[in-house]
Amino acid sequence: MNFAANAPLLELLAASHALGTLRGGARRRFEAVARDNATVRAAALVWQSRLASMAELQQPVAPDPAVWTRIRNLIDAEQQAIALQHQRNAPAPTAAPATSGWLRSLSLWRGAAAAGALATVLAVVVGANLREQLRSAPAVQYVAVLANDQSAPAMLVTFDPKNRQLTLQRVGGYQEASDKSLQLWALPPGGAPRSLGVIGRDAAMRMPASEADVRAVPALAISLEPQGGVPSERGPTGPVLFHGALIEKTL
Amino acid sequence: MPALTPDAELTALLDRVALRDQTALRLLYDRVGGKLLGLALRVVRQREWAEDVVQEAFLTIWRVAPDYRATLSPPMAWMGLIVRSRALDLLRRQRADRAQLTQEFDEVMAETMESDAANPMDTADASEQAWALHQCLAQLENKQREVLSLAYLRDLSHGELAAQLKLPLGTVKTWIRRGLDKLRLCMARFA
Secondary structure (H helix, E strand, C coil): CCHHHCHHHHHHHHHHHHHCCCCHHHHHHHHHHHHHCHHHHHHHHHHHHHHHHHHHHCCCCCCCHHHHHHHHHHHHHHHHHHHHHHHHHCCCCCCHHHHHHHHHHHCCCCCHHHHHHHHHHHHHHHHHHHHHHHHHCCCCCEEEEEECCCCCEEEEEEEECCCCEEEEEECCCCCCCCCEEEEEEEECCCCCCEEEEEECCCCEEEEECCHHHHCCCCEEEEEEEECCCCCHHHCCCCCEEEEEEEEECCC | CCCCCHHHHHHHHHHHHHCCCHHHHHHHHHHHHHHHHHHHHHHHCCHHHHHHHHHHHHHHHHHHHHHCHHHCCCHHHHHHHHHHHHHHHHHHHHHHHCHHHHHHHHHHHCCCCCCCCCCCCCCCCCCHHHHHHHHHHCCCCHHHHHHHHHHHHHCCCHHHHHHHHCCCHHHHHHHHHHHHHHHHHHHHCCC
């Protein structure tokens, strides 16, 4: 079958290929010829792009507002994860490399006096590191351990007012299904639950929050929601898996 | 200042999305979200599934927007391809999950051909290229247009089409063949 020289037949085969109804051995033969023959390949690509426009001609249907909320939540969670990754990969801003340089040159030294000098140098470096760490350490002001109905802890939540963020750490073995998301809720007294955000799949994550989000909130809860979560005003739609008291640290 | 064509406007939004501009993604969603949901619904048939498809498609668009320019596709066609491929993925997953319940799956997807009921086409935001296809599809009989659309959008073989549309296999083959032949002659004028 020399379809490469038969224009109408070539067009028809290319169109059937793009449509998807050319199947099995016929499809494989057509693709094999297309790889060798530029005319056939061009016809196939032209029809692929022509029929791709089929997707543009469908009647629009207005999506539920929750769809955008879920998209935004998933993108926020992804951006957070990327930011966290950058933070982790950034080189430590301390004198660690300098220390190892010192160590290497100092290791040539002999004698107690030299060793004493080394100890002094290290003590200064370590002291500087400690001060640096203390300065950048999160100031934890609120803590909650969220547990399931059997009181098995699943999530440790802390609020850091200085960096205005919640830190979440998974402590149990719970992992939601791939088409579900966990969502964190503040349970203000006498008010409807308020979403604090959708929880990513990582073992630990941070989410931005203001002190107003957690102040005077006696408890937090985590519900199981469709992937990407649900809008805050709707409240949890899935089961509440974990909950616990939010405690303000006074020291 | 001349008004931007839909193609130019959507391409500009995709360029901004490529630069991680979340506002642009929201504008893009407002512009084409409904259109893409309509497409997803046509492929998967169920509202809940279709909304999942649109959600996944927008995450994909967000991630791969930097690659859009290199594809040389009109913006709606490119986004349509993403939605179609996500929708087909979902159907494959559903089919695998329900392997023991094929009967039920066929029932869900079944659709009867009403030869006189035109499935209206919509050209809002369509690319130039889609306009040509629209003109040519409009010349087909409704049933020919319908089998061609379903074959493409749901990636169905002749046999699967016959099963879903409850039509004899020979009829489906004839309609497709005639439909493609008319399409070929008509599209040649736009080349």
